[in-house]
Amino acid sequence: xxxxxxxxLTFTEEARRAQLVDVTIQLVAEHGYAATSLGxxxxxxxxxxxxxxxxxxxxxxxxxAAHARVVSRVVAEVGAAVEAAGPAEAPAAYIRTMISHxxxxxxxxxxxxxxxxxxxSAVDSAERWRVVADLLATARDxxxxxxxxDLRSAALILGGGIDSIVAESxxxxxxxxxxxxxxxxxxxxxxxxx
Amino acid sequence: xxxxxxxxLTFTEEARRAQLVDVTIQLVAEHGYAATSLGxxxxxxxxxxxxxxxxxxxxxxxxxAAHARVVSRVVAEVGAAVEAAGPAEAPAAYIRTMISHxxxxxxxxxxxxxxxxxxxSAVDSAERWRVVADLLATARDxxxxxxxxDLRSAALILGGGIDSIVAESxxxxxxxxxxxxxxxxxxxxxxxxx
DNA sequence: GTCTATACGTCGATAGAC
DNA sequence: GTCTATCGACGTATAGAC
Numbered sequence: 370x371x372x373x374x375x376x377x378l379t380f381t382e383e384a385r386r387a388q389l390v391d392v393t394i395q396l397v398a399e400h401g402y403a404a405t406s407l408g409x410x411x412x413x414x415x416x417x418x419x420x421x422x423x424x425x426x427x428x429x430x431x432x433x434a435a436h437a438r439v440v441s442r443v444v445a446e447v448g449a450a451v452e453a454a455g456p457a458e459a460p461a462a463y464i465r466t467m468i469s470h471x472x473x474x475x476x477x478x479x480x481x482x483x484x485x486x487x488x489x490s491a492v493d494s495a496e497r498w499r500v501v502a503d504l505l506a507t508a509r510d511x512x513x514x515x516x517x518x519d520l521r522s523a524a525l526i527l528g529g530g531i532d533s534i535v536a537e538s539x540x541x542x543x544x545x546x547x548x549x550x551x552x553x554x555x556x557x558x559x560x561x562x563x
Numbered sequence: 564x565x566x567x568x569x570x571x572l573t574f575t576e577e578a579r580r581a582q583l584v585d586v587t588i589q590l591v592a593e594h595g596y597a598a599t600s601l602g603x604x605x606x607x608x609x610x611x612x613x614x615x616x617x618x619x620x621x622x623x624x625x626x627x628a629a630h631a632r633v634v635s636r637v638v639a640e641v642g643a644a645v646e647a648a649g650p651a652e653a654p655a656a657y658i659r660t661m662i663s664h665x666x667x668x669x670x671x672x673x674x675x676x677x678x679x680x681x682x683x684s685a686v687d688s689a690e691r692w693r694v695v696a697d698l699l700a701t702a703r704d705x706x707x708x709x710x711x712x713d714l715r716s717a718a719l720i721l722g723g724g725i726d727s728i729v730a731e732s733x734x735x736x737x738x739x740x741x742x743x744x745x746x747x748x749x750x751x752x753x754x755x756x757x
Numbered sequence: 758g759t760c761t762a763t764a765c766g767t768c769g770a771t772a773g774a775c
Numbered sequence: 776g777t778c779t780a781t782c783g784a785c786g787t788a789t790a791g792a793c
Contacts (some may be wrong), residue, residue: 379758403597403681406785418786420760429787448668486680487597495734522728522743526750529727530720537719540689549716556720560750575776601769612769614777622769 386418386424386434388416393435398476402432402487436484439477451504457511459504461554464531468550471535471541478539498524508562523561527553580618580628583608587629588629592670595679596626617725630678633671640664646696651705653698654756662744665729672733692718702756717755720746 380385392413395406407418407428425431447466454462472477501524509518510549530553538546567621572580586607590599601612608615619625639672641660665672672736695718724747732740 370760373684385651385759408785416589416759417761419762419788422787423758424762426787439612453785482680486676498731500564519746521731521738522746525727525743526724526747527724531723533719533723533726534716536694537715544715548713549719552716553720556750556754573776579776600767602767610776611778613771613779616770617776622772 373407376464388437389421389424389431390438393431393499394439394476394480397432397435398479399492401479402483404550435480439480439484442474442477443467443470454515455511456507458499458508460508460527460557463501463504464527464557465547465550467531468534468538468546472538472546475539478535500524501528505557505561512562514558516561518561527557527561530556568675573735576618579608583615583618583625584623584629584632587625588633588670588674590655591626591629591677592673595670595673626678631652633674633678636668636671637664649705650701654695654702654703654721654751656696657695657725658721658748658751659741661725662728662732662740666732666740669733692722694718699751699755704755708756712755719757721751724750 389410392410396409396413400409407421410428410431411418411421411532421431425434447463447470450462450466451459498521502520505518505523505527506520534546534549534553538544538549586604589601590607593682594603601615602663604625605612605615605699615625641657641664644656644660645653648726696714699712699717699721700714728740728743728747732738732743
């Protein structure tokens with residue numbers, strides 16, 4: 370993965386940056402963005418505030434890097450699962466993998482929430498529904514389903530349902546998120562893919 | 564509506580509090596929680612920071628009061644619409660009224676988002692799904708539908724879908740939220756209430 | 758190239774005068 | 776009921792040690 374800076378990085382810099390990102394994910398997930406000060410991040414990493422700002426130009430840049438790290442993990446896992454499933458089964462694979470991955474990585478969920486709500490990263494989050502809409506469109510094609518479906522709305526409802534289930538499983542660890550995933554899969558199969 | 568403090572309030576204090584809540588809703592909706600300082604609130608209200616903190620013990624108390632104000636408005640309007648509709652039609656009325664109300668009051672939406680994500684007001688937001696689950700259960704009873712449905716998951720999916728649609732209509736004013744509401748109503752009618 | 762020391766402005770909050 | 780004055784903590788910027 371290439372560096373966010375223009376030039377190549379030293380080994381030590383690479384290591385420091387990775388360490389700072391790890392520490393930031395941990396702290397933001399546990400205490401939230403606002404309660405995670407540069408001082409705390411620096412202290413956890415064993416350097417000073419200014420030391421942190423040598424590697425990242427601002428607190429927000431650091432949090433954005435942590436956010437990108439978490440997103441790339443999710444995209445990699447869910448993308449692989451979707452590709453492994455056929456086009457017709459991609460939506461179900463998306464739902465199941467997304468929910469189980471986020472269920473297994475609560476720190477990542479909190480990181481995603483904090484990063485999205487604490488900054489205007491609306492750029493990439495703006496059209497998150499488009500990926501899901503494409504999945505639905507391809508699945509309908511593969512199944513030979515005609516008729517016009519409002520793909521954007523369908524994708525938004527699907528995505529919002531996933532978010533909501535994940536948030537609840539985070540709030541109540543006893544909640545059965547995989548059962549909820551199956552309910553959502555059934556809803557999509559019978560309501561959007563038929 | 565009784566005061567949040569223990570004793571009765573003077574007329575001027577009541578007016579000041581109402582003014583501060585109004586100003587806070589406006590500023591938080593436009594600039595977000597973090598960018599809305601006590602200084603800016605005070606300036607917009609024509610007094611100083613310390614003056615604001617005489618009426619509310621902390622910034623968060625003020626934001627919570629603004630949050631409560633917005634919530635009570637939504638609950639009043641949606642509650643009335645749900646009651647006007649019969650039990651069998653309550654879920655559809657809930658979806659339509661909630662989406663159209665929030666679509667018409669974007670300031671309220673931003674206020675709700677900021678208040679929920681900036682504090683641990685998990686107390687009341689914790690079991691928001693319960694109200695929707697009751698609506699679904701009553702509607703199923705009224706229609707004579709048997710079989711066990713995971714009401715919590717169904718309610719979470721429904722609520723998440725609404726949130727997602729509202730958020731999108733806020734991001735893209737050209738988006739047809741009422742069409743999305745109808746899609747969601749159809750999904751609930753055919754997938755959860757049949 | 759990597760980091761510390763120091764300083765500036767702003768924030769939320771408190772104490773006490775009027 | 777509102778003010779001024781002040782506090783500690785925060786994010787950020789710069790200079791310079793090594």
